[in-house]
Amino acid sequence: MTISIIGIGLLGGSFALAVREKYPKATFVGVDASAVHGQLALAKGIVDTILPLDEALAQSTLVVLATPVNTILSLLPSVLDQLPAGATVLDLGSTKESICALADAHPNRPQFVAAHPMAGTENSGPGAAFKELLPGKNLIICDREKSHPDSLKLAEALFSDIGMKLFYMTPQEHDLHLAYVSHLSHVSAFALGLTVLEKEKDEQAIFDMASTGFGSTVRLAKSSPQMWAPIFDQNRDNVSQALADYIELLQRFKALIDDRDVPASLDFMARANVIRRVLEGIEKR
Amino acid sequence: MTISIIGIGLLGGSFALAVREKYPKATFVGVDASAVHGQLALAKGIVDTILPLDEALAQSTLVVLATPVNTILSLLPSVLDQLPAGATVLDLGSTKESICALADAHPNRPQFVAAHPMAGTENSGPGAAFKELLPGKNLIICDREKSHPDSLKLAEALFSDIGMKLFYMTPQEHDLHLAYVSHLSHVSAFALGLTVLEKEKDEQAIFDMASTGFGSTVRLAKSSPQMWAPIFDQNRDNVSQALADYIELLQRFKALIDDRDVPASLDFMARANVIRRVLEGIEKR
Structure with missing residues (x-):
């Protein structure tokens, strides 16, 4: 063969x-x-x-x-x-x-x-x-x-x-699911990395103050643009919708912080905590 | 002692x-x-x-x-x-x-x-x-x-x-920097976890299709709400500004995807790639 x-x-x-x-x-x-x-x-x-x-x-x-x-x-x-x-x-x-x-x-x-x-x-x-x-x-x-x-x-x-x-x-199911569980993570990491780089002109300051939590969240921002630009382009409708959903939740969370609505903020995070069950399965794989 | x-x-x-x-x-x-x-x-x-x-x-x-x-x-x-x-x-x-x-x-x-x-x-x-x-x-x-x-x-x-x-x-410098290199990562992970959970009603589907990249990006969504709600509240002005900056970059990236502007999308990601240098330092620590 x-x-x-x-x-x-x-x-x-x-x-x-x-x-x-x-x-x-x-x-x-x-x-x-x-x-x-x-x-x-x-x-x-x-x-x-x-x-x-x-x-x-x-x-x-x-x-x-x-x-x-x-x-x-x-x-x-x-x-x-x-x-x-x-x-x-x-x-x-x-x-x-x-x-x-x-x-x-x-x-x-x-x-x-x-x-x-x-x-x-x-x-x-x-x-x-x-x-x-x-x-x-x-x-x-x-x-x-x-x-x-x-x-x-x-x-x-x-x-x-x-x-x-x-x-x-089906390819349609694949592209829809992947927009959420993979493509969105990459967009979120690229944007997070760039937000921090634009704010912290001094890379040493990021280095001195970032912990492994930041490292984990932003890790995918190291990914290849040549690989990812065509993925986002080919799956643009799903990725765009996933991003719109994500931005909406970020805006909702921002409003809770601005309004000092601690109980609602606690509830938002407690609902996100459910992801722990999923992640424990992935880590065991 | x-x-x-x-x-x-x-x-x-x-x-x-x-x-x-x-x-x-x-x-x-x-x-x-x-x-x-x-x-x-x-x-x-x-x-x-x-x-x-x-x-x-x-x-x-x-x-x-x-x-x-x-x-x-x-x-x-x-x-x-x-x-x-x-x-x-x-x-x-x-x-x-x-x-x-x-x-x-x-x-x-x-x-x-x-x-x-x-x-x-x-x-x-x-x-x-x-x-x-x-x-x-x-x-x-x-x-x-x-x-x-x-x-x-x-x-x-x-x-x-x-x-x-x-x-x-100073405490002012500390809270400003930390909003970007730590608190923002947590907000972004909580919102990412919740976006995926709200879309994928079936946890098994997330589990089957998520890879370690998703796991890494969303890991901080497992964090304790009781610990983080008061942090976001005490540092609300800086966290709110960091979130506004992040949302703006996500909207900018979304527009590039919607407009199929692949060259600008490549440029956005290449600028985010600079974070690699910082992360390699953190991982060696």
Whole structure:
């Protein structure tokens, strides 16, 4: 089996590292716009060889699109054009609605599997990849009935074999949920980081006075803009609504503070505390 | 030396555990409104005995106020009234302006030291206390010139001996900075947690789709409302302004997403990325 990873970053690289442990006979081909990333991926043993996209596609059993989501959109039609008969392409993008809609318009749609692993860190590039990122995490597959049974079976087998738990939903459901449980966290962290940087002109002051609580809340503000700008753009309606909901709650909380309404403020926080139950489950994963 | 800890929670308990390792001959007295917390503090070896406030004060060399900040305000005048001559009271509250103003109005002001350790977790109570919380972290002392040199020296020695790094500023500076680097993070996490809970009526869906990034951003939403409501109330002008700044940036980012202005969105995130340098320093601490 030859598996081509298009975009050997945190996610593509971590996927390859986990799969190659379970499938030691598989050959891994890397395709990356950055020659430096390609060399690093070879040096870290993520892939066996680096090839141009056309050559990689020609010999692939499985192609994994692990680039930012705007690049997935621009690559997917020609990948489906060129893919050998019987081969499968899957994507790992954080949005699913526009990617699935584009796939639906292609005659080779059945060769495609739309997937999204619920895992990541604030770091990017092949240097950030590690084989423990995906095992134990959840994976969402969208529109499974539109994939050829053999393509779906191959993708499911790989994800299950590396210890992921599979969930199924429509691209619309995926993008709506993800706007709240993932995309909004990123917007909130980027805006929090920038608010503090704009106020505290002196970085040393932030450093001296911030504790680990600030570090945790703002951690995602370190994330790659090149990865996130296209996610927010492709999922803009849901992200915009999630942001509107969030801003409304912040304004409501601000009014409670301004009005010195301590009982209502206590109630607001007590309701937010319910998230503890959810987080304890996530931390145990 | 007899040290009384008023409020044996995360902070008071962690302070006692760290100090008693360096001062094995000191006696630690606990005062707590909750009998259950008192028993737990005894069982964990945080304090040697539990006493009513009056009795504890009568025999103290040092009194540490480690309750929520509203309770610090209500206790401080009578503690200063009853404190033996030559004894010291210090507080560990997260706000400093109203506490210092109250102390300033008391004839025994020189016996008081206003302190705030830049450390905490989202957990509370004596069960959450651990001796590693404070060592290596920063500590702010406000209005040091208003403390008697002996009281200041005692407090500085204890904090230095447990490995804390000391900083000095006015209560006004403290409350302004903390609104941005700490209080705002908490408001943002509480509101984020509640936004997601209100949208996702099904907690299982959050659990299945959230990744560790969401967990990190929302972690502080687990914090104690009883501790935070009085902090927001005492520091309401600064917190309100910080929240207004944050909401404005969120609205600006939302407009960029709505307008599909990807270049400006990339720029916004790239500016927020600067926080990486600050966070790497915090994580190394």
